[in-house]
Amino acid sequence: MSYDENNIFAKILRGEIPCKKIYEDDFVLSFFDINPQKKIHALVIPKGKYVDLDDFSVNASSVEIVGLLKGINKVAKKLEISVDTGKGYRALANISEHGGQEVPHLHFHLFGGEKVGKMVQ
Numbered sequence: 001m002s003y004d005e006n007n008i009f010a011k012i013l014r015g016e017i018p019c020k021k022i023y024e025d026d027f028v029l030s031f032f033d034i035n036p037q038k039k040i041h042a043l044v045i046p047k048g049k050y051v052d053l054d055d056f057s058v059n060a061s062s063v064e065i066v067g068l069l070k071g072i073n074k075v076a077k078k079l080e081i082s083v084d085t086g087k088g089y090r091a092l093a094n095i096s097e098h099g100g101q102e103v104p105h106l107h108f109h110l111f112g113g114e115k116v117g118k119m120v121q
C-alpha cells in the first residue's frame with residue numbers, strides 16, 4: 001500500500017488539523033486520541049511517511065526506529081505512566097486490515113491511567 005498524503009495523521013503532522021499535543025521531537029509527534037478508550041489514550045506517530053509497522057520496519061532508518069521507540073518512552077514518562085512510576089501501560093499498533101488499522105500512518109496507541117484489561121477481546 002502506498003502512503004496516502006491525505007490521511008488524517010498526515011494532516012495533523014502538517015498542522016492542517018489541530019491536535020492535543022503531548023510531545024514532539026525530530027522523530028515523533030504524540031497527541032491524545034480523539035476517542036479515548038481508557039483514562040489515558042495517547043497516540044505516538046513517526047514524522048516519516050510510513051503506512052504501518054511493516055512498512056516502518058523495512059524502510060525506516062535505524063535512527064528513525066530508535067527515535068520512535070525512545071519517543072514512546074518519553075511520552076509515557078511525560079504522562080506519568082512509565083514503569084518507573086509503578087503504573088505501566090499498554091503500547092499497541094494495529095497493522096493493516098486484519099489488525100483493524102483505520103488510519104494509514106503508523107501509530108502506537110498508549111493506554112493507561114487505569115488497568116487496561118485483557119489484551120484481545
Ligand code: 5GP
Nearest residue numbers: 008019031032033034035094100101102103
Ligand atoms: P487505528 O484503528 O488506525 O489503530 O486507530 C486510529 C485512531 O485514531 C483511533 O483510535 C481514532 O480515535 C483516532 N483518530 C481518528 N481521527 C482522529 C483525529 O482527527 N484526531 C485524533 N486525535 N485522533 C483521531
